[in-house]
Amino acid sequence: MSGSAYRESFRLAWPLVLSNISVPLLGMVDTAVVGRLPEPYALGGVALGANLASTLYFTFGFLRMGTTALTAQAFGAGNALELRACLWRAFLLAAAIGLAIALVMPLLVDAGRLIFAPPELIDPEFTAYARVRLLGAPLALANAVVLGWLLGMQDARAPLALLIATNLLNGLLDVAFVWGLGFGAGGVAAATVIAEAFGLALGIFLIRLHLARLRAAPRPSRSAVLAPAAFRRLFRLNGDLFVRTVVLQLVFILFMALGSRQGPVILAINAILLNFFLLASYGLDGFAYAAEAMVARAVGARDPAALRAAVRAGLANAATLAIATGLAFWLASPWIVKILTDIPAVRDGAIGYRPFVALLPLVAVWAFLLDGIFIGATRTRLLRNAMILAVLIFAGAALALVPV
Numbered sequence: 001m002s003g004s005a006y007r008e009s010f011r012l013a014w015p016l017v018l019s020n021i022s023v024p025l026l027g028m029v030d031t032a033v034v035g036r037l038p039e040p041y042a043l044g045g046v047a048l049g050a051n052l053a054s055t056l057y058f059t060f061g062f063l064r065m066g067t068t069a070l071t072a073q074a075f076g077a078g079n080a081l082e083l084r085a086c087l088w089r090a091f092l093l094a095a096a097i098g099l100a101i102a103l104v105m106p107l108l109v110d111a112g113r114l115i116f117a118p119p120e121l122i123d124p125e126f127t128a129y130a131r132v133r134l135l136g137a138p139l140a141l142a143n144a145v146v147l148g149w150l151l152g153m154q155d156a157r158a159p160l161a162l163l164i165a166t167n168l169l170n171g172l173l174d175v176a177f178v179w180g181l182g183f184g185a186g187g188v189a190a191a192t193v194i195a196e197a198f199g200l201a202l203g204i205f206l207i208r209l210h211l212a213r214l215r216a217a218p219r220p221s222r223s224a225v226l227a228p229a230a231f232r233r234l235f236r237l238n239g240d241l242f243v244r245t246v247v248l249q250l251v252f253i254l255f256m257a258l259g260s261r262q263g264p265v266i267l268a269i270n271a272i273l274l275n276f277f278l279l280a281s282y283g284l285d286g287f288a289y290a291a292e293a294m295v296a297r298a299v300g301a302r303d304p305a306a307l308r309a310a311v312r313a314g315l316a317n318a319a320t321l322a323i324a325t326g327l328a329f330w331l332a333s334p335w336i337v338k339i340l341t342d343i344p345a346v347r348d349g350a351i352g353y354r355p356f357v358a359l360l361p362l363v364a365v366w367a368f369l370l371d372g373i374f375i376g377a378t379r380t381r382l383l384r385n386a387m388i389l390a391v392l393i394f395a396g397a398a399l400a401l402v403p404v
Helices: 004-035 041-059 062-077 080-103 105-116 123-135 137-152 157-180 185-212 228-261 264-301 304-340 344-351 354-376 380-401
Strands: none
Touching: 004 041, 004 157, 004 185, 004 264, 004 304, 041 105, 041 123, 041 137, 041 185, 041 228, 062 080, 062 137, 062 228, 062 264, 062 354, 080 105, 080 123, 080 137, 080 228, 105 123, 123 137, 123 185, 137 157, 137 185, 137 264, 157 185, 228 264, 228 380, 264 304, 264 344, 264 354, 304 344, 304 354, 354 380
């Protein structure tokens, strides 16, 4: 097979890997800024509020995935009219969901308060952060559409530039609002929302650069954008992805809940082990996104050879990264654990899971790649059903094997 597909997979993946890495770095900046305040209350409020916001926005991650798949299929088919229409439909859906979240924000914050039960001195900081972040939901979800559309256009460098610029601005505003103006957790949230507004403006500019190349193509009419058949397909695709994402969230919830029932040491060990999974996911997700874009383009072009090449290239490149990551985890995991904690029981317990940590990327890589392949092919019903089955197996095994 020609090496062009391997090079294309790598070309799309490496900016996405860096983009993924920038996300936890942003959280570290938030933590570092509020973590240097004299009292810990703002830090606790930001941690709980960010957990609420990220969980909510992750649930609506189908906006990015569905937009990438449909845009890349239109790109592969050479359908410039549908490229524009996909963007408008996704923006309309993101706006509707985002405005709904903003409208029910008080109820969502109250629900978060019931779930997290923040202590009395942390509760005001949590409330201030969560309210501002959820009011910015339309911006956050619109940015997901921007990233999805750019990736669907086979452009991975623009999302990287977009995320780096947004995160840099967010960090600067964090310092100005918290250290300079003394705004606390609410200032951190305001910095994030303002940075998201800037990111959306920059993203629209980058989109316009792509659309300028389609100038000769007719603009979609309102009836084309709002075509019932197109929206039915969009809702079916996103509905499947929504269910898939919700049941996936249940795995993380059950994982932490089972750890919590076994005491603080096991809970702390699980929190450390989860960091290794998240670290591996940043790289593997990059190749999954690349496979998603390449597969969707091949499906749109009705090119079986390109489809097979995209799948093989994605699997080969991601497997190579998984092997390298597993080896790195085997060699470095004891050192990383010692950096993360100096509590002997937690440190020794986490290091004891070293073989599982090293094997994790080798097992997870196939799930990540198949996720991207099936989303790109818009075979989301199969993906949804497979995820439900996998979660049921996990839940059954966990409840049967884990002492509680």
